[in-house]
Amino acid sequence: MDLQLNGRVAVVTGAASGMGRAVAVELASEGAMVVAADLNLEGAQLVAAALTDKGFSCVAVELDVTSRQSWTALLAEVAAGIGAVDIVCNVAGPGAKTGHLDTDDDEWQRQVSGHLNGVFIGCQSVLPGMIERRYGKIINMCSFTAHGVSASIPGYGAAFGGILAYTKDLARFAAPHNINVNCVSPGNIDTAMTRDGWLEQPGALDGLRQNTPIGRVGQPEDISGWFAFLASDRAQHAVGVEVNVSGGQLLI
Ligand SMILES: NC(=O)c1ccc[n+]([C@@H]2O[C@H](COP(=O)([O-])OP(=O)(O)OC[C@H]3O[C@@H](n4cnc5c(N)ncnc54)[C@H](O)[C@@H]3O)[C@@H](O)[C@H]2O)c1
Numbered sequence: 001m002d003l004q005l006n007g008r009v010a011v012v013t014g015a016a017s018g019m020g021r022a023v024a025v026e027l028a029s030e031g032a033m034v035v036a037a038d039l040n041l042e043g044a045q046l047v048a049a050a051l052t053d054k055g056f057s058c059v060a061v062e063l064d065v066t067s068r069q070s071w072t073a074l075l076a077e078v079a080a081g082i083g084a085v086d087i088v089c090n091v092a093g094p095g096a097k098t099g100h101l102d103t104d105d106d107e108w109q110r111q112v113s114g115h116l117n118g119v120f121i122g123c124q125s126v127l128p129g130m131i132e133r134r135y136g137k138i139i140n141m142c143s144f145t146a147h148g149v150s151a152s153i154p155g156y157g158a159a160f161g162g163i164l165a166y167t168k169d170l171a172r173f174a175a176p177h178n179i180n181v182n183c184v185s186p187g188n189i190d191t192a193m194t195r196d197g198w199l200e201q202p203g204a205l206d207g208l209r210q211n212t213p214i215g216r217v218g219q220p221e222d223i224s225g226w227f228a229f230l231a232s233d234r235a236q237h238a239v240g241v242e243v244n245v246s247g248g249q250l251l252i
Pocket residue numbers: 013014015016017018019020037038039040043063064065066091092093094095114115118141142143144185186187188189190191192193194
């Protein structure tokens with residue numbers, strides 16, 4: 001399927017690692033001009049260099065998704081150097097480890113800020129330009145934890161519950177402006193985030209495989225294609241859709 005993303009300008013947050021990196025690779029290989037945005041500029045630069053070496057279009061820009069100033073600076077840089085933003089994939093976010101009793105206020109705020117505030121500020125920053133040009137695709141990273149199936153990581157799950165509700169509400173507002181807003185909700189995916197303190201432990205990958213009906217652990221590339229499809233005009237009738245991609249984990 002040709003997604004016809006040639007020449008589209010796409011900002012991908014969290015592009016230095018894991019699913020953000022896979023989304024950046026997917027969009028660039030579909031012809032989009034990708035802005036790989038991350039707090040980790042060095043990581044984003046490596047991704048951009050690997051893509052440009054292959055003849056694809058990608059630049060790295062430092063971004064803290066939780067900062068309005070940082071978004072403003074990124075959009076100014078992109079407008080000056082590349083052009084108006086057509087596509088935003090809000091993928092960045094912090095990992096979580098604390099449970100119901102040991103999540104303190106700071107950690108709760110870090111989760112809500114790093115996920116929900118980041119998505120809100122990102123969407124609100126790009127919307128005026130998209131409305132003016134009557135074109136836009138926004139795809140937010142969500143999670144199966146939005147449905148209360150989190151392994152007791154309360155701030156994380158609550159933040160994604162907020163992202164799901166916000167995505168649907170924004171989708172209804174944006175659709176009359178020819179802007180599609182949707183989200184993708186993965187199950188557990190093998191990335192640096194899940195490796196850290198969990199999947200790197202002996203037996204953890206086998207345990208996850210056994211608890212995933214499709215019989216294998218999800219990889220970033222199992223997710224990135226859904227972002228690319230929702231970023232394309234083939235998905236023009238998708239408004240406020242949540243794509244659940246968990247190898248069946250959500251069915252358990
Ligand atoms: N891995 C999973 O199982 C899973 C499942 C569902 C949802 N998610 C969510 O998907 C997103 C990506 O996760 P991943 O597993 O690819 O993790 P990852 O750790 O591999 O990548 C996360 C990236 O986000 C960046 N980042 C973090 N905070 C940032 C900020 N404030 N501003 C800019 N960049 C920031 C990091 O530098 C990193 O490059 C996260 O929001 C995560 O919560 C992960």
